[in-house]
Amino acid sequence: MQPLSDKPAPGWAPPLDEQDATGAVEWLLQFASRHKASDVHLQLDREMCRVQLRLDGVLVSVGELPGEAAARILGRVKYLAKLKTYVESLPQDGRIAGADVGLASDVRVSTYPAVTGEKLVLRLFYEADQLTFGQLGFPSEVHTTLEQQLAIRSGMILLTGPAGSGKTTTIYALLQRLLETDACHVITVEDPVERVVPGIMQTEIDPERGLTFAKALKHLLRQDPQVLVIGEIRDEETAAMALRASMTGHLVIATLHAGSCWGVVERLNALTDDPHLVAGQLRLILNQRLVRRICTDCSGSGCGSCFDSGLQGRVPHLEMLRVDESKREAIVAKRLAKLAPTFSFEQSREHLLGQALTSETEINRHNLT
Numbered sequence: 001m002q003p004l005s006d007k008p009a010p011g012w013a014p015p016l017d018e019q020d021a022t023g024a025v026e027w028l029l030q031f032a033s034r035h036k037a038s039d040v041h042l043q044l045d046r047e048m049c050r051v052q053l054r055l056d057g058v059l060v061s062v063g064e065l066p067g068e069a070a071a072r073i074l075g076r077v078k079y080l081a082k083l084k085t086y087v088e089s090l091p092q093d094g095r096i097a098g099a100d101v102g103l104a105s106d107v108r109v110s111t112y113p114a115v116t117g118e119k120l121v122l123r124l125f126y127e128a129d130q131l132t133f134g135q136l137g138f139p140s141e142v143h144t145t146l147e148q149q150l151a152i153r154s155g156m157i158l159l160t161g162p163a164g165s166g167k168t169t170t171i172y173a174l175l176q177r178l179l180e181t182d183a184c185h186v187i188t189v190e191d192p193v194e195r196v197v198p199g200i201m202q203t204e205i206d207p208e209r210g211l212t213f214a215k216a217l218k219h220l221l222r223q224d225p226q227v228l229v230i231g232e233i234r235d236e237e238t239a240a241m242a243l244r245a246s247m248t249g250h251l252v253i254a255t256l257h258a259g260s261c262w263g264v265v266e267r268l269n270a271l272t273d274d275p276h277l278v279a280g281q282l283r284l285i286l287n288q289r290l291v292r293r294i295c296t297d298c299s300g301s302g303c304g305s306c307f308d309s310g311l312q313g314r315v316p317h318l319e320m321l322r323v324d325e326s327k328r329e330a331i332v333a334k335r336l337a338k339l340a341p342t343f344s345f346e347q348s349r350e351h352l353l354g355q356a357l358t359s360e361t362e363i364n365r366h367n368l369t
Ligand SMILES: [Zn+2]
Pocket: 295, 296, 297, 298, 299, 300, 301, 302, 303, 304, 305, 306, 307, 308, 310, 311, 312
């Protein structure tokens, strides 16, 4: 079940004999894209180049490129990304047009001078990535509660979890679901806009020009939204604006950095210094992680499409706190230890293992229960 480390991955066969490396670069990117890798890492290590893919959040070695071919391939990548091919001692950022390498989306390229040689990271994007609400894979209890809460046009739904835990995907899926049932006016303030969702008004903050979350919100409230999505509540001003919006008949969906559901309440209390207001407006908190899913092609025994790891794709592992009357009292009294989740990580673990969606090792890797 462990990702392979030394031998090349199944299907690893880049064409290395060409003089201009055009085919090799296309082959590499299409290989990565076929496996839905989010990134390709090309790390020069003296005489050779190590190739790794980030698959479902985990870096997996897939093969090596010999010295001369590696130099041609890295040079070709930099050329396509419109970088200075002769510069190896300074970091550079560029973009390869998807059409130039036979992909549907552009590839972002970043180079960095490491001590053993240049390191290139190629980030891939996927158009069809956005999951629908039903495809998120939430346990039915969480799914039903979310659906009920979405129908109410006031109060706050907050999401937390580290970077890459699927919060944005969840929010976009919730918005799509919302638009299916009711064509309401949705405005988002994001940093940055990660995906364009038809039917909603998305805006991006620009702190360098003075457009912060708080400033954008102040103006956007005059645009008459019914639902407001805030990329992240990270300061007092934004927290105050978000609460004011939710009090005045807007559904507010936002993320906030915390390690647990009760941690969200603690942080919001600290940002606003008004537990009464927080208790009155908070309706639901989701604390989300992503765990790798047992490969559906081989049921976990290991095959070519999961690189013998037995795992492919990801599924949410989460806790949920529904703020009801008793929880409100606990928030006001600042007895946050009383805020037991309505759906706990233990229940999530039981659900994931009961449905054979992931492995025990994979859940334990996240160290949550
Ligand atoms: Zn498999």
